[in-house]
Amino acid sequence: MVRTRYFFSETFTSLKRNFFMGFTAITTVAITLFIVGVFAVIVYDIQGITSSIKSQVELRVYLKDEISEELKEYIEQAIIGWKETESVEYVSKDMALERFKKQMEGSDILKEIEGNPLPASFDITLNNPEKIDQAELRFYDRDGNFIEGVDDVIYERKVVKPLFAITAIIGTISFLIIIALLLAAIVLIFNTIRLSIYARRKEIEVMKLVGATNWFVRIPFLFEGFFEGFAGSIISIILLYFICNFLLIKGERAIADIMRIKELAIVGSGNVMLYVYLGVLVLGGLIGILSSIIALRRYVKV
Amino acid sequence: MNMIELKNINKIYEDNTVALKNINLVIRKGEFIFLVGPSGSGKSTFIKLLIKEIDESNGNIYIAERNICNLKSSRISQLRRNIGCVFQDYKLLSNKTVFENVAFALEVIGKPVYEIKIRVPQVLKLVGLYNKLNSYPHQLSAGEQQRVSVARAFVNRPPILLADEPTGNLDPGTAEGIMKILSRINLIGTTVLMATHDRNIVNSMRRRVIELEEGEIIRDQKRGVYGD
Structure with a gap:
């Protein structure tokens, strides 16, 4: 009891005395962890988007x-047999034309088509x-x-490759x-x-x-560092x-509506934000304690 | 019982100055000892070794018949609880009152509040400062400040009290007051070791005198005087 009260009063006396420095430190921790949190959300969403786009990538033969x-x-059986095949769909000439008509609905191009030029x-x-x-x-x-x-093989190489690169760059x-x-x-x-x-x-x-004891000397400073990290994270x-x-x-709502992606940080069903908040809290406390330990090791010897 | 015993103690600092040379010494429980000698003769080094503020280069030191040379750092705090220290510059905390300064010594070793409330007034009565409980150090005279420092060193009733030039900053009359308190503390059974330059005090007290010169004991005399 005595000790706890002693440690708290020492910690807060010290925080008062160093108000400006403490304030600066808390603000820095707050800004840092805020940016960490925003990046966490963004990276999570980008990953959701890319993995969704990746799964939409298909090869058309x-x-x-x-x-x-x-x-x-024979070719169809061969494709089914490959280990990288998830699924394969045969699109006949008629189906291809139907699809094309649907995509181009209302366009003048349709009037100029004679017969079925689509493969x-x-x-x-x-x-x-x-x-x-x-x-x-x-x-x-x-x-x-x-x-x-086989007449031709196409896939959306132009979209896929840069997307992977951008994800990697943003992450780094x-x-x-x-x-x-x-x-x-x-x-x-x-x-x-x-x-x-x-x-x-x-x-x-x-x-x-x-x-x-050494611990008795150190604990108020550990409290102080922890408090600064913790306050910053709150x-x-x-x-x-x-x-x-x-x-x-x-x-996120716009992305969810347009791209039909469910795995997003805020609007998604998983409690991603809860983990982000928790992570920020733990990180704040750790930063505080770690900094104090380094300072104590350097400046308080037996 | 041998309270303090040094066997073949040498202390050589990192810059190769030899502070203590082959010191052998036994101090028994309840003795009052003056450690005399000119500046740089090794008096402060001697005291720092006893509280393990520094380590000896070689040799063995026994406090209450226990070897303290290879103490772990966690044990050093225990050692220091049994040795009170008084310094020339008092080392009082200026933002704390007399009561708080003395209580601080008990607080930081985890004594309960009720014990602090009993012991602090007791020891302040012993040094004659019971009426100045709530004064701050800057409101006190030099002699009074040193008495607070003695009270703080003794409040935990350590069996050993070390004093490094406790009267160095005091006029003779005030110094005499401090010596009375130290004698009283010694009478209770505390072993007192005092490093000093003060010829008059040593000569008037007639206690055991150990004289150091260039790191060596050149005289160890019962009921001695300061020297030539």
Whole structure:
């Protein structure tokens, strides 16, 4: 009891004394963790979007009009047999025309079409979209020509490749920014603790002289660092709550409506935001304690 | 019982200055000892070794017949609870009252409040400052400040009291007051070791005198005087 009261009163005396430094440290932690939280939401959403787009990636194999039934059957069986095939759908010439008409409804192009110029195709969905190159190669023979009966193979390479690259870049950049901000927060808390150790050097000297244990000397500073990290994380959670529920949520609703993606951080069914808040809280406390430990190791010796 | 015992103690600082050379010494429980010698003769080093503020280069030190040379850092705090220390510069905390300064010594070793409330007034009566409980150090005279410092060193009733030049900043009359308190503390059975330059005090008290010169004991005399 005595000790707990002592530690709390020491901690708050020290926070009062170093008000400006403490305030700066808390603000930095708050901003840092806020940005960490926003990035977490964004990265989660981008991952949801890309994985949804990835699963929509398909390979379309156009067949020559004059292909025989046997050969068509043979190719279909072969495709089903590959390990990268998720599913395959045969689209006949008539179905292709129907689809085209639907897409172009109301356009003048339709009037100019005579007969059915569209080829039949196999639409292949892959279980791992990154294996798309490998799947494509199967339709070429050794000389680099298409195998018999195949007229062309297309997929949306132009969309898929840059998308992977952008995801990777955003991930890396946000990771670097977060690391830099975390370091800044640690340095600032470290500095406040260093200052309050300096402000209390006489007390520390007396404490050691009369036989206070090392832990007894250290705990108020650990409390102080923890408090600064923790207070910063609470502020950042409040900021995150408002930003997410009044601003980011609109973007997510739009994405959910247009792209039919369910795995989003805020509007999704999983409790992603709960984990983000919890993570921010834990991170705040850890930053605070870690900074104090570094300062104590450097400035308080037995 | 041997309260303090040093066997073949040497202390050489990192810059190779030799502070203590082959010190052998036994101090028994309840003795009052003056440690004399010019500045730089090793008096402060001697005191710092006893509270393990610094480590000896070689040799063994026994406090209450226990070797303290290889104490773990967690044990050093226990050692210091049994040795009170008084310094020339008092080392009082200026933002705390007399009562708080003395109570602080008990608080930080985890004594309960009721014990603090009993012991602090007791020890302040012993040093004659019971009427200044709520004064701040800057409101006190130098002698009074040193008496607070003695009270703080003794409030936990340690069996050993070390004093490093406790009268160094005081005029003779005030110094005499401090010596009366130290004698009283010694009479209760506390072993007192006082490093000093003060010829008059040593000569008037007639206690055991250990004289250091360039890190060596050159004299150890019962009921001694300051020297030539």
